Amino acid sequence: MNQPLPDLVAGSSRPNFDLGWQVRIAGTGTYLPRRRVESAEIEARVGVPSGWACMNSGVAVRHWASPDETASWMGAQAALRACAAAGVEPESVDLIVGASGSVERAIPDGAPLLQNALGLGRSGIPSFSVHATCLSFLAAFELAAERIHGGRIRRALVVSSEIASVALDFNAPEACTLFGDGAAACVLERSGDDDTGRVHRVEWITHGADLELTTVRGCGTFRHPNAADADPLDALFRMQGRATLRRASRLAPKLLERLGLDADARRALRWVVPHQTSRAGMNIVASMGFGDGAVVDILRETGNCIAASIPMALSRGIADGRIRRGDRGMLIGTGAGLSAAAIVMTY
C-alpha cells in the first residue's frame, strides 16, 4: 500500500517540488451576521475621531453576531451554502474539520457542534477541530487535502466560524475597530484527471517566541475565569500591532522563498487570497509583487474575521470571477503564534 517515499522530505530543500495532490475546491459558502456595524458606531463608543477606524484598521463595516447567531449555527449556514455550491449533500462528506480560532465552548470542540447543527448528529461522520488561530483554515485545508490525496476520504467539509466581537476591548481602538464576526466553509474533493484542482505546495513557519504579540491570555487553564487571580481583561484580545507587523513582514519573504516563489512566479499567480489582517497587513501583501488585481481584499467590508477571513475572501474571489478553474493561485496568511503559512494551488 505504500507509495514510494521521495529521497528528500518535501520542503524548503526542494524549491521546485510539486505535491501534485489531486484535490479540488468543489464549493464555498459564507455567512455574515445580520447586524452590520459601521465604523462610526464604534468610533463614537471608543471616543476616537470620525474616520479613525478606516484610516487605522482599514475597516469601514464589519458584522457582529447576535446571541442567536452562535458560531456553530453560523458555521452550519456557511456549510450548507458551500455544499449547495458544490452540488453535494452535507451527509455525503467523509470528514468535518472545524477550523476556527475562537471556540463556542471549551468542550467539545466546534466540529461536533457544527455536525449536530447540520442535522448530522447521528451520522457518525468524523468531526474534530484544528486550532491555529487565524491560520486554522489553512491547517485544516492541508489536513483534509492530504487525506483526500492519500485516498482515505473522497470529500471533506472545512468550516471556520468566528465570533470576535465578544472579546473586544473598547479601550484598545486599534483592535476593537478591526475585527468582525462571520463564517465561511469549503467543500474539498478528490479531483479527477480531467479536473483542474491541484494542491502544489504547502509551507508553514512558527515562531513561538512571539506568542505574546497577539493573544487572549485567559479563558483557559492559566488564570481560569473562576480562579482567585482571574482578570476580566485576560478574556479580551490583546494585540501589539506594530511589533506584530514587523515580525510578520520578516516571516513573509522566508515563506515565499520556501514556496519557491521568485518575482516571476509571484507575478504569474492569477489570484492571491490573503488573511485580511489589517490595512497595514494588506499593504505588506500588496507590496509583494503579485499581479495587478490578483489580491482579493475584503477587509474594508468585513474586518478581520480571524480564521474565517481566508475562506471568506476565497469565496468572494470565486463569486466575482477572479478565481477561475485552471488558474493557479495562493492562500496565505499569518496568525497568532506567531505563524505564517501558505498553500499554492490550482483552482
Added chain:
Amino acid sequence: MNQPLPDLVAGSSRPNFDLGWQVRIAGTGTYLPRRRVESAEIEARVGVPSGWACMNSGVAVRHWASPDETASWMGAQAALRACAAAGVEPESVDLIVGASGSVERAIPDGAPLLQNALGLGRSGIPSFSVHATCLSFLAAFELAAERIHGGRIRRALVVSSEIASVALDFNAPEACTLFGDGAAACVLERSGDDDTGRVHRVEWITHGADLELTTVRGCGTFRHPNAADADPLDALFRMQGRATLRRASRLAPKLLERLGLDADARRALRWVVPHQTSRAGMNIVASMGFGDGAVVDILRETGNCIAASIPMALSRGIADGRIRRGDRGMLIGTGAGLSAAAIVMTY
C-alpha cells in the same frame, strides 16, 4: 508524484484494508505534577464517605498542577523526555502538534507555547493544535503519521498537556474525583523497512447529537466570561456519566467492526491502550475480549487526564515491557463530541 488511488476509499467498506504506513513511535515521555492528591482529600472536601472515589470513579490518586506548572511547561517536560527516549534532539522535529483537550489560553493555541517552552521559539518549526477533547492525541497522531507516511516530514512531536483541576465542580462528586492533570508526549518517525513500526488502521465516529453529555459550556464565545449572562458554572466540567457510558458502549462495537476486529483479532492484539475514562469505562474495555493483561490500566494512579491519558498509558506500557517492538496493538478511546476512535498499529 501521485500514488495510485485505491478503487475504494479506505474505511469500513474494506474490513481487511491495511494502511501500511511506515511510521514508528520513536519515544514517549510523561510529566506528572508534583502535588499528589489522594482521594481521601477530595472525599473530605466534597462530603462523601471515605472510599467513595475509588469505588465510583476508580481513582485512588491523581496529580494536580500548581500555578508554576503551566500546561506548556508540563508539555515541554514530557516532550524533552520523549525526545530523550527517542534519542533525538527536540530541534530535529519537523512538526509540533498540540493535542490537548484543554487550552492554556484562548489564543494562541498550545503548540506555539510549547515550542517556545522548549527553547525553539525562533526555530520556525511548524506548530499548531488539534482539538478533539479526550481524543486529541489520536487525531494529532493520525495527522502526524499520515504526513510522515506521505514523505513530507520525517519526524513529529505530538504533545498532550492537560490541567483539568481548575474546572472541577466540587458539587459533582463523580466528575471531581475522576480527573487528574498531567502531560505526555510522543515522537513519531518514518520507519525504515527493517523497523517494526506500522500504522494499520484508523477509524473515527462522531455523534454530535450527544455533545451535551460531557461539556464545558463556557470559556468560549457562547456566554463569554465577560458577558452579562455569564455563569461561573459554565466554566466547569459537566458530565452525564451514565448516559455517556450508555452511548459510548453503543459506539464501541461499531468501531471494532469498522476496524475489522472480530473476536479472534481482538484476542490476538498484544496490547491495548485505552483512554482512561473511568472505572465503568475501563470495565467496558475489559469486556471487549482482549487478551489477558493486554489492556494498560493506569486510571487508579492518575485519574482521567483528558487527552494525555492515552499517551501516558502508552508510555507506561512501553516502560513496563508490555508493549514490545513488533507487537501489534491498539490505541482506543472516546471523547466529548461524542466521538470514538482507534488506531491499530505495530509498535
